[in-house]
Amino acid sequence: MTQPPALPRLLGPLALLPLATPALGLAFTRLLRRIARQKPSILARLGESQSARFLIDVTDGPVILLMEPGPRRITASRRGRAEPAHDAAIRGRLAAFLAMLHGSEDGDALFFSGDLTITGDMAAVLALRNALDDAELDLTEELAALSRPPFDRWLRRASSLVARQSGYVLSREEPRP
DSSP states (O other): OOOOOOOTTHHHHHHHHTEEEEEHHHHHHHHHHHHHHHOOOHHHHHGGGGGOEEEETTSSSSSEEEEEETTTEEEETTTTTTOOOSEEEEEEEEHHHHHHHHHHHHHHHHHHTEEEEEOOOHHHHHHHHHHHHTTOOOOOHHHHSSSOOOHHHHHHHHHHHHHHHHHHSSOOOOOOO
16 A cells, blocks of 8 residues: 555644544444344344454544454544453554445455454454445445435535545445456
8 A cells, every 4th residue: 555644734733623623433323233233244244243343543633542342332432541442453543444444445455465464353354344345335326315404405515525535445346448
């Protein structure tokens, strides 16, 4: 993977606001529950790893996330606090996570290149990666589905603009013939 852009510094202070971190966790939980409802095969594909707790550490971001697939919950914690108990941890820059989620970079290649590091239950991480690959998620579309017109259209346009300006992969691109 080419060197991904750094997370804009503007986002750092926002997550440190007292209510921003819990609100971020609630927003991610709502997103996770919608995805689980719309694509139940994701959780089924996790198999025995449905009860695993995944620490998602976006190393260039102000928060860490604890994803618990079973209860369909994501908790956000401010960086610098003690890490919550987890079975597996995936660490890397936001650009690497987004590229893997949207299929523009292979998760194995990101791991072997060092763009993502994994500790803990490797079988659970592999199950999660396979489930996400099969689901072919599009984060922009998932977020747009949570909003109502005209905000859904605005979000899609804003996402496209941010992707062009930043280099982040914010949606799944269809292969060109």
